[in-house]
Amino acid sequence: MNYVIHILIIINIYIILTVCTNLLVGLTNLLSLGQAAFYGIGAYLTVLALTVFHLPLIAVILFVIIGTALISLLIAYPSLRLKGDYFILATLGFQLIIYTILYNWVAVTRGPYGIPGIPALKLFGMVDISGLYPFLILSAILALLVVFIFYRLIHSPFGRVLKGIRDDEIAVLSLGRNVTKFKIWTFVISSGFIGIAGMIYATYVTYIDPTSFNLDEAIFILAAVLIGGTGNIRGPVIGAVFVILVPELLRFVGFPDSIAANMRQIVYGLTLVVLMYFRPQGIAGEFKLQ
Amino acid sequence: MILQFIVNGIILGSIYALVSLGFALVYNTTRTFHIAYAAIYMFASYMMFSFFRTLELPLIISFVIAILATVALSLTIEVIVYQPLVNKNTSLNIIMISSLGVMIIVINTIAMFYGNETKILNPDISESYTFGNILITYTQLYQLVTSVLIIGIFMLFLKYSNFGIRTRAMRDDSTLCKVFGMDIKRMRLYLFALSALFAAVGSGLIAYDVGFDPYIGMPMLLNVVVALIIGGIGRFEAPVLGGFIIGLLQALTVWVFSARWQDAITFVLLILFLLLRPQGLLGEKQRAV
Numbered sequence: 025m026n027y028v029i030h031i032l033i034i035i036n037i038y039i040i041l042t043v044c045t046n047l048l049v050g051l052t053n054l055l056s057l058g059q060a061a062f063y064g065i066g067a068y069l070t071v072l073a074l075t076v077f078h079l080p081l082i083a084v085i086l087f088v089i090i091g092t093a094l095i096s097l098l099i100a101y102p103s104l105r106l107k108g109d110y111f112i113l114a115t116l117g118f119q120l121i122i123y124t125i126l127y128n129w130v131a132v133t134r135g136p137y138g139i140p141g142i143p144a145l146k147l148f149g150m151v152d153i154s155g156l157y158p159f160l161i162l163s164a165i166l167a168l169l170v171v172f173i174f175y176r177l178i179h180s181p182f183g184r185v186l187k188g189i190r191d192d193e194i195a196v197l198s199l200g201r202n203v204t205k206f207k208i209w210t211f212v213i214s215s216g217f218i219g220i221a222g223m224i225y226a227t228y229v230t231y232i233d234p235t236s237f238n239l240d241e242a243i244f245i246l247a248a249v250l251i252g253g254t255g256n257i258r259g260p261v262i263g264a265v266f267v268i269l270v271p272e273l274l275r276f277v278g279f280p281d282s283i284a285a286n287m288r289q290i291v292y293g294l295t296l297v298v299l300m301y302f303r304p305q306g307i308a309g310e311f312k313l314q
Numbered sequence: 315m316i317l318q319f320i321v322n323g324i325i326l327g328s329i330y331a332l333v334s335l336g337f338a339l340v341y342n343t344t345r346t347f348h349i350a351y352a353a354i355y356m357f358a359s360y361m362m363f364s365f366f367r368t369l370e371l372p373l374i375i376s377f378v379i380a381i382l383a384t385v386a387l388s389l390t391i392e393v394i395v396y397q398p399l400v401n402k403n404t405s406l407n408i409i410m411i412s413s414l415g416v417m418i419i420v421i422n423t424i425a426m427f428y429g430n431e432t433k434i435l436n437p438d439i440s441e442s443y444t445f446g447n448i449l450i451t452y453t454q455l456y457q458l459v460t461s462v463l464i465i466g467i468f469m470l471f472l473k474y475s476n477f478g479i480r481t482r483a484m485r486d487d488s489t490l491c492k493v494f495g496m497d498i499k500r501m502r503l504y505l506f507a508l509s510a511l512f513a514a515v516g517s518g519l520i521a522y523d524v525g526f527d528p529y530i531g532m533p534m535l536l537n538v539v540v541a542l543i544i545g546g547i548g549r550f551e552a553p554v555l556g557g558f559i560i561g562l563l564q565a566l567t568v569w570v571f572s573a574r575w576q577d578a579i580t581f582v583l584l585i586l587f588l589l590l591r592p593q594g595l596l597g598e599k600q601r602a603v
Contacts, residue, residue: 293416296414
């Protein structure tokens, strides 16, 4: 049972990651290979909020969202001046730069040693949130909240402009919309909320090190979104469930542990290749990658 | 002391130049963002390991067989994955994501069979020459000579041979090439084969020096892409220039700061170029699209 709850918590974290990334990939056609960086920044900001400022839960959430969003603004501004492959490369570059900083700035992040013993989140400043069930509830509430916010966002006028940019940028431009401004907002909103996933991860595992937020993780998040499907809410949620659940099912098929990790990766890779050929919009998406 | 770092930088740069040229060969002509190139590069080292260490064939023979095996892998990827997508006329982003999937598959298949730990081709310490106070190992000398030789021959080939002219034509306008009746499908096969050859040679030369694990491809790919961008997309001299610049820069980073900041400095350079000179050093001025 504990195992099932653990899996559910991880799924909730990935739902936040994929739903946020989908706003970039599926709504605005901006393939970003840098989202794991914001996941990591969220996690490290959580540690800052808990150990230095001793903030209660709600304040930590706001601190992490705003902090991550502000840092992402620094990255959004230069990256979004670029298009196509160049934008992907810029996000990839920033992903690697942030990873290197987290890894090498030992005085602040403890670098490769990681940060152990992260204190628990405090509800109303007194009740500790720790243990499996409280985390299941917390992560489920936050994931639902993110899904709700992004659902409203996609179906708002803002979301429709984004879809317009995705399908025909020049047309939106000619209608007098400031495309760059919309793209920057998209990037900042997506990254800011990804910070929450980092917060849940850091306080749940109570240990973080930079390797959890490297390029492989960024690729994994993007793969999850593309497998599930892009352009709506259903797709990324299914993607998150798929990439977490299928490997666990593989475990019951009886692969030895030594090759299980590689086998799992091969399954993602194969799914990606097959989907891109037969169903470029992903399992349940509505937008075919352009 | 600084001379030593510059020499090391040039030697490392020659490998980057060679591997980057292989990537550019595919990217400039077909616009395929060939991420699987990372896996192809890594695959060559493992093939060499199999023939040289496991089957104990002579070094040169295992090198040649490893190159052939790598070319075969590259062609397989082109035929099974890229060709069907191109025939369907899909977007380049989809091809890129497929390539990412292929890379994941190849890397993990290799890791499953050979394990995740670092493998070593040459357990001995290479003998070295000293010129004044600069020290160069035999292996480094082979690296420099081989890559410069191959790059030189290829440049001549590109300029004067029929194939070279076709390649440059495809770089300029691949649709027009089709209109004039060029066999694009066959050209793509040649290009993918040749690019795998460059990757395999670079991979073998590095593997003989420092060893390898299944994850060496990605860092190499990243350096190679940065080399291509700062050199400039389009001209085939550009990735060579970029490769040497990256090699020198990384060697100097080690000298000034430490090896830990190599990646950060490389990618700061990438972003500076993307923002300030997206066409690269040798590229013609155009909008970054």
